[in-house]
Amino acid sequence: MEGTCELCYRENVVLTKHHLLLRAEGGKEEHISYICEACHKHIHTLYTNRELAVGLNTIKDL
Ligand SMILES: [Zn+2]
Ligand SMILES: [Zn+2]
Numbered sequence: 001m002e003g004t005c006e007l008c009y010r011e012n013v014v015l016t017k018h019h020l021l022l023r024a025e026g027g028k029e030e031h032i033s034y035i036c037e038a039c040h041k042h043i044h045t046l047y048t049n050r051e052l053a054v055g056l057n058t059i060k061d062l
Contacts, residue, residue, distance in 0.1 A: 005036040007043075016040045022049060 004011045015034040021027030035043075043052070 001034070003034060005039055006033045007035045007039040010036060013037075018043070020052070 001015050002012055003015050005013055005015065013036040016037055018033050018035050018040055019027050019031060020033055021031040
């Protein structure tokens, strides 16, 4: 799937699904964001899943 990354706004990049809130934490469809692989790798390098779930569960917080 290609489109615009919700994080860096690059266009026509391959998008990966990022769960802003894990399913185990009550995450639903609206908690999924589509970001490019570079951003995805980046946020998972910077933050643990716990940190993402607690404080970074909206795209604007990232
Ligand atoms: Zn990106
Ligand atoms: Zn992710």
